[in-house]
Amino acid sequence: MIEFEGVSKTYPDGTTAIEQLDLVVPSGSLTVFVGPSGCGKTTSMRMINRMVEPTTGRILVDGEDIAAVPTVRLRQSMGYVLQGAGLFPHRTALDNAATTLRLTGMSRAEAREKARDALRLVRLRPELDDRFPSQLSGGQQQRVGVARALAADPPVLLMDEPFSAVDPVVRAELQAELLHLRKTLSQTIVFVTHDIDEALLLGDRIAVFGPGGTVHQYAKPQTILERPADSFVAQMVGRDRGFRSLGFQTDDLPVHPLGERDAQGAVTAHSSEGHSAEGPWRLLLDEEGGPVAWLRGESRIPAGEGHVAGAGLRSALDAVLASPADAAVVVDEGRAVGWLDRNAVLRALSVPEDRS
Ligand SMILES: Nc1ncnc2c1ncn2[C@@H]1O[C@H](COP(=O)(O)OP(=O)(O)OP(=O)(O)O)[C@@H](O)[C@H]1O
Incomplete structure (x- = not known):
C-alpha cells in the first residue's frame, strides 16, 4: 500500500x-x-x-x-x-x-x-x-x-x-x-x-x-x-x-444452446419472435466452429465477432445491434457456443443497475 x-x-x-x-x-x-x-x-x-x-x-x-x-x-x-x-x-x-x-x-x-x-x-x-x-x-x-x-x-x-x-x-x-x-x-x-x-x-x-x-x-x-x-x-x-x-456492467444473460449444424455447416439463429417469410437467419460456421457469415434467402452478411459471455453489457448490446437476426452469437475463443437473445439484452438495459 x-x-x-x-x-x-x-x-x-x-x-x-x-x-x-x-x-x-x-x-x-x-x-x-x-x-x-x-x-x-x-x-x-x-x-x-x-x-x-x-x-x-x-x-x-x-x-x-x-x-x-x-x-x-x-x-x-x-x-x-x-x-x-x-x-x-x-x-x-x-x-x-x-x-x-x-x-x-x-x-x-x-x-x-x-x-x-x-x-x-x-x-x-x-x-x-x-x-x-x-x-x-x-x-x-x-x-x-x-x-x-x-x-x-x-x-x-x-x-x-x-x-x-x-x-x-x-x-x-x-x-x-x-x-x-x-x-x-x-x-x-x-x-x-x-x-x-x-x-x-x-x-x-x-x-x-x-x-x-x-x-x-x-x-x-x-x-x-x-x-x-x-x-x-x-x-x-x-x-x-x-x-x-x-x-x-456485468452481464449474466442467459445463453441459449447453439443447436445442430445443417448440411451446409450452418446453425439456425435462436429467435423469440418467430421468423419472417424468408425463414430464419442461419449462421455459417467454419471447420473450427468460428462464425463466417449470416445466411437467409439470397442474403449473405459477414459475421461479426460475436459476444464473449460475461464481457459486459456494452459488448452484448453491440453484438445484438450488429446481428441481422433476433439473437447474437456467443463465442468462446473464437468458436460459436450459443445465442444471446436481443430482447433479453434490451430488458437488461431497461433495469437500472444498483449503483450504491
Ligand atoms: N524540475 C522542475 N522544476 C520546476 N518546475 C517543474 C519541474 N518539474 C516539473 N515542473 C512543473 O511542475 C508542474 C507539474 O509537472 P509534472 O511533470 O508533474 O506534470 P504532468 O502532469 O506529469 O505533466 P506531463 O504529462 O506534461 O508530464 C508543471 O508546471 C511543470 O512545469
Whole structure:
C-alpha cells in the first residue's frame, strides 16, 4: 500500500506541482494518475521513489515513511518504466532486461537467466533477445522496458506514460498485454497517462489530476464515468459516458444452446419472435466452429465477432445491434457456443443497475 499524506511539492522556481495530496494506492492494485499536461502526475509518481522530494507531507509504503528509507534500497524495490522505453542503445534486449538485476550485484549469468524469463513474460519472441534497441520496433522496445522493470520482481511498478510513444494499434496490443500480465502479477502498479480512455481501460482506480496539482476525483472507472465529481472530470471523460459505462456492467444473460449444424455447416439463429417469410437467419460456421457469415434467402452478411459471455453489457448490446437476426452469437475463443437473445439484452438495459 502506498499512502500520500498531505503531500505538496513546490519546485525551487516557485512552481507548485502538487497541492495537498491525500491518496491511498491499495496493494496489488493498478492505480492510474490521469490528467492534462502539467498537472503534477509525474511529480507525484516520482515522489514515490524519491526522484523528487516532497516540500510538505509524507509518503508511506507498507506503513514505512520513505523519507527514512535509503534511496538505493527504495528504488530496488520499485520497477520503473518510461515513455519510449529508455533502453541503453549499445546493449542487447537481453542485457537491457538484465540491467536492474546486475545493479543488485547478481552475476551476469543469473541476471541473464532471469531477464530471459521476464522477456518471455512480456511475450518478446526469443529470436529478438540478441538484437539492439535500434533493431526493434517501438512496441518491442517497450516490451523490453517492461521486462527490465519486472525482472527483479519488485513489489511496486511505476509506469510513466509507457505506451504513449507507439502507434495506436501497437498501443492497444500493449494495453491488452498489460491486462493479461496482471492476471499473473501481484505488483502494486502506479500508471501515469494523459489519456482518459487508457485510464478507464487499465485502472482499478483512477485519480483525475487537474490544474494546480489537485486531485478532482479518485474512484473506480465506472464511478468516474457514471458520477463525475465535477464539471472538470465530466469534461475529461467526454462524450458517450453513459454508453461507455455499460462496459463495466456485468452481464449474466442467459445463453441459449447453439443447436445442430445443417448440411451446409450452418446453425439456425435462436429467435423469440418467430421468423419472417424468408425463414430464419442461419449462421455459417467454419471447420473450427468460428462464425463466417449470416445466411437467409439470397442474403449473405459477414459475421461479426460475436459476444464473449460475461464481457459486459456494452459488448452484448453491440453484438445484438450488429446481428441481422433476433439473437447474437456467443463465442468462446473464437468458436460459436450459443445465442444471446436481443430482447433479453434490451430488458437488461431497461433495469437500472444498483449503483450504491
Ligand atoms: N524540475 C522542475 N522544476 C520546476 N518546475 C517543474 C519541474 N518539474 C516539473 N515542473 C512543473 O511542475 C508542474 C507539474 O509537472 P509534472 O511533470 O508533474 O506534470 P504532468 O502532469 O506529469 O505533466 P506531463 O504529462 O506534461 O508530464 C508543471 O508546471 C511543470 O512545469
